[in-house]
Structure formats: C-alpha cells, structure tokens
Amino acid sequence: MPPPIPSGNEFEIIIIDDGSPDGTQEIAQQLIKIYGSDKILLRPRAKKLGLGTAYIHGMKHATGNFIIIMDADLSHHPKFIPKFIRTQKESNFDIVSGTRYKGNGGVHGWDLKRKLISRGANFLTQVLLRPGASDLTGSFRLYRKEVLQKLMEKCVSKGYVFQMEMIVRARQLGYSIGEVPISFVDRVYGESKLGGNEIVSFLKGLLTLFATT
Structure with missing residues (x-):
C-alpha cells in the first residue's frame, strides 16, 4: 500500500x-x-x-516540490516517511537524510563482516570528508526538488560514491541537512553484493572526493 x-x-x-x-x-x-x-x-x-x-x-x-528517494524492496521502510516530513517542516531543511549511525538507527540482516566494512567505510568518510552528516552511503533521503536538480548537475560519481558526493556537494553549496534515524533491513529476495571490486571502487571514489572537494 x-x-x-x-x-x-x-x-x-x-x-x-x-x-x-x-x-x-x-x-x-x-x-x-x-x-x-x-x-x-x-x-x-x-x-x-x-x-x-x-x-x-x-x-x-x-x-x-519535495522528492523522497527510497529503495522499493522495503530495505527502507515507509513508516519513517512521516518523520522525514516533520523534520523538514520543523527546521525548513533542504535535505533530510536517513541515518543508520545515529540515535536508534541501525542495520538488520547483515553479518558481522558486512557491518564492520560499513562502519569502517563510514569512519573513513567522516575523517577525510568531514561532511557534517553521519551516514553518507545511504539513499533514503528527502530533497527539495530544486536542490536535487542542482546536485545532479554537480555530481559525477557512480556506484556507492554517488550518494557520498550528493551530501558533500550539498555542504559545499550551503544546503541545510537534517537527519532521521532509520532501521535498514537487508533485502529478503535477491542478493546485495559487496565484493573486492566494489570496495576498491569505493576507496578510489573516496580519495577522488577528498582531493577535489
């Protein structure tokens, strides 16, 4: 529904x-x-x-005037949408981002290895990019439509790094960002692959953002 x-x-x-x-x-x-x-x-x-x-x-x-982007496989639960809307209205944010790493946010369905990789990647992004947001790789977000259009014009990354660049560019352009703790549930059907190639691609993209932002 x-x-x-x-x-x-x-x-x-x-x-x-x-x-x-x-x-x-x-x-x-x-x-x-x-x-x-x-x-x-x-x-x-x-x-x-x-x-x-x-x-x-x-x-x-x-x-x-506003766009909420989320995965359709219910990894992102729609029950959080009202909180996104309230948070935006309360402080007139340009972006509201779901976070797995703040408050009562979290991840369900990942093994220990995947959780450690995710935490490590997030720690690296915080140290190198200092984005002012706690979760850079998640995609459950609310945007003002015109803000999303502007960010799409600026971003050049692909894959996991794309979501990171969206937040980094938003900070560069002076857009305000709020956060809502969410629970991310790994998909029940299909596979979420995270292998060596994805990790190398992530590190290359992270270093590129560090050097260019």
Whole structure:
C-alpha cells in the first residue's frame, strides 16, 4: 500500500524499474489498478542505466516540490516517511537524510563482516570528508526538488560514491541537512553484493572526493 503520508500532503509514488526480473512492474500495475494512475506512476526503463540517470528520469515525472528517494524492496521502510516530513517542516531543511549511525538507527540482516566494512567505510568518510552528516552511503533521503536538480548537475560519481558526493556537494553549496534515524533491513529476495571490486571502487571514489572537494 502507499506509504503513510500525513494528512494534508499531496503525493505521488514514482516507480523506476530498470528491467528487473523480480516482478516489480507487475506489482506496480496491480497498485495502479487499486490506487489509480494519478498516485502510482510506473516509469520503467529497458535496462540498467545507473543510479544517477534513474534519479533524473524520476525527476522528469515529479510534480511536487519535495522528492523522497527510497529503495522499493522495503530495505527502507515507509513508516519513517512521516518523520522525514516533520523534520523538514520543523527546521525548513533542504535535505533530510536517513541515518543508520545515529540515535536508534541501525542495520538488520547483515553479518558481522558486512557491518564492520560499513562502519569502517563510514569512519573513513567522516575523517577525510568531514561532511557534517553521519551516514553518507545511504539513499533514503528527502530533497527539495530544486536542490536535487542542482546536485545532479554537480555530481559525477557512480556506484556507492554517488550518494557520498550528493551530501558533500550539498555542504559545499550551503544546503541545510537534517537527519532521521532509520532501521535498514537487508533485502529478503535477491542478493546485495559487496565484493573486492566494489570496495576498491569505493576507496578510489573516496580519495577522488577528498582531493577535489
């Protein structure tokens, strides 16, 4: 069902699917029949074209002033959305970012090795980039639409580093960032791969950001 949006807020749910074989589009079509095409917008693409281009594709179809980006596999639970909205309104933030590393935030479903890698990566980013935000690699965030558009024009990174650069560039441009503690739950179906290639790519991207920001 659509996420619990506080009353008085108009919303639309835009689903970007890059040809995934997990039945996302079929489920989206069922939701459209139930809630209507004005609330559920399915905007598929033929193949994987990258996270950044998915953001741009989604923005083209967004009609609101604010955009919340989250994973559709419920790794990001929609129950946190009302807190994102309240936090933005209370302090008029440009960005509200979900954090696994603050307050009662956390991660469920990862083994000890994955947790240590994640904590170590986050520690390195804090030391080298000093971003003023506690979780740089998460993607559960609320943006003002015009802020997201500006950041997309500035960011050049790919993969895990893309999310980091979004926050670093936001600080450079003087945008305000609030945080909401969230619980991240690893996907039940499919795999979340984090191998040697991903780690090397992350370190290269981190050093590039350190040298250029």
